[in-house]
Amino acid sequence: MKRFGLLPRLIAAILLGIFIGMVSPQWVIKITATFNSIFGNFLGFVIPLIIIGFVAPGIGELGKGAGKLLAITAGIAYVSTIVAGLIAYVTSAVVLPNILEVGSMHLNAKNPEEALVPPLFKVDMPPVMGVMTALLLAFTLGLGIAAIKGDTLKNLMNDFQQIVEKLIRNIIIPLLPLHIMGIFANMTYAGQVAMIMSVFAKVFVMIIILHIVILLLQYTFGGAIAGANPLRMLKNMMPAYFTAIGTQSSAATIPVTLRQTKKNGVHEGSADFVIPLCATIHLSGSTVTLVSCSMAVMMLNGMNTSFGALFPFILMLGITMVAAPGVPGGAVMAALGLLQSMLHFDPTLLSLMIALYLAQDSFGTACNVTGDGAIALMVNKISGHKLTPQE
Template sequence: MKNLGLLPKILVAIVLGVGIGSISPIWVVKGLATFSGLFGNFLGFAIPLIIIGFIAPGIGELGKGAGRLLGVTTGVAYLSTILAGTLAYWVSVSIFPHILEVGGLVNQYANPEEALVKPFFTVDMPPIVGVMTALLLAFTLGLGATVIKGNALQNVMVDLRDIVEKLIASVIIPLLPLHILSVFSNLTYGGQVTMILSVFVKVFVMIIVLHLFYLFVQYMIAGQMGRKNPFTLIKNMLPAYFTAIGTQSSAATIPVTLNQTKKNGVSEKIADFVVPLCATIHLSGSTITLVSCSMAVMMLNDMTTSFSMMFPFILMLGVTMIAAPGVPGGAVMAALGLMETMLGFTTTLTSLMIALYIAQDSFGTACNVTGDGAIAVITDRLSEEKAA
């Protein structure tokens, strides 16, 4: 198991969870539910730390960039991320009611949470601050670090980010498969797993199609603006796409993305600046996944999915995932707080979101990094126009 990647571990955990929930006595499921409850509470404690640890140093580093070029790149990347999330919302609204059983869990159970086995005991682990307080604090510290003289505050925030990344990589990610196993054993024991697994397959297919469609749109725009053949641009970026599928990390794919972006005729100065920056701020593929999965989970539980509620969530996603770590599942970890506060997700629903997200994380990362090449072409063209 140590040699397996995170995705195979998650898939194995789901299969084992379904098997255990099908044949085990209630005390086994109850024991797993106890672990799941403790892990979920610890995750709730860690969420504000993740938000502060990622966003504050990320904003601080962005603010010390190259002025106008930074503004252009950040603006284009953020707009791309928001458009991706908005597209995912409208596609979900249009398609999910026809392929998913809307309110399916609520129709079977008056309260789906009540159908789950309760743990032997729980331990309260309150976070040091609320999610919105953590966001405001992160913005304040990050923006403050860009305007004061000296690097002491920024160095502290970077150290905090390193600690949080270690926490995720060394504690949360290794225990995540056992948490998913516990959740699925409980869902199976409660009779809810068949519907949820069918949702997994349908949502997975739709997300991959959306990723490919959005990449096509990005490169059509980039080709038009950069006066280049969009199909040639896409062909040149395929090595970056497939590398990202294997690494599941935007950061680890940077060398390949950079090389292929330069092959697309982007100036070396622009490519060297835009590609590493977009690896942390441009997450169109991850946003498509998070919005689509959120919509599926909410519809399954007959929760409100109005655009007036989801659009602020999409806007915040574009900011919250800044500098998400280069570990698999980093984006969904950074977004958990928003799901709880803005969408009303419970611990069980966030666990489903984690499983749904990680099941296609490599494809979301591939969409992110391949889209970075389009952002570089657009930024290169905009920079030429401003220079002229």
């Protein structure tokens, strides 16, 4: 089953859920709804742990390195991520109202969940702390790790990060297909599935086009700074792009990204510094996907999608997803807390966001790592190195 990748499992779960929703009696849907309720509550319990486990060690690691160059690289990566999010917001605000039925998930009910079959019973799993408390604690611990010379807290947080990663890898990710199957079975039974499937197709196409636009902008800017042909630089990075599509991991793609960045002529020292760092802090592709998917879900539910509501969310995404790409779907897992606290997503909407995001996770990762090569071009020039392209 492990060889059966996450995306095929997700697609199979969606199709099976639709089939179950079409042919099953209500008691079967109640059983799946009960599993979804338990899993959703467990996810709510884990969200603060994910935030602390990812963000605190990620910020702590930024305390090491080349000082000024580290700050410059992190600054460029953050700006690139925020610009990608803003482009995704503007595009979604213009395009999505024309291709989606705004407010259609309400189904004439005050609460969209009223149309769904309720679970047989509920098990409360209150989180150990609120999302904002977890964010503040993660920032405090991360900055503390970066500021002090001791290794005790750093090692503790690294161990905790490994625990959270194993929790996601071994429990949450394997059970997600069952969770998604139950969600789609319930939505099919309630008559919502046709609308949801059309959302998948339309939003997916828009996101892929946005990824291409973002990469062209990044390499146009990087090529202009470095004095290189942006299209040739981008063409050389294609092996990293397709490797990321296959692995769904920024970390696993680092060797290929490094090789292709050096082929573009980036100094070895600059490439060795920038590429591994940006694999954890540069998330332009993931940000495009998260902003676009969240806008789609919010519009379908008639929620507020104003710039004032989304801009703080975009700014926080660049911070909270630090170190998230190390696990499959890590970006959306790290963003769950923001979706819940800043955009007011309930468990059903969080589940829908997971499904929408994971359906194109590999393409977001591919955009992330390919864009790392453009940042390397900029940092290489700032460092005073000239490009020496390899044949």
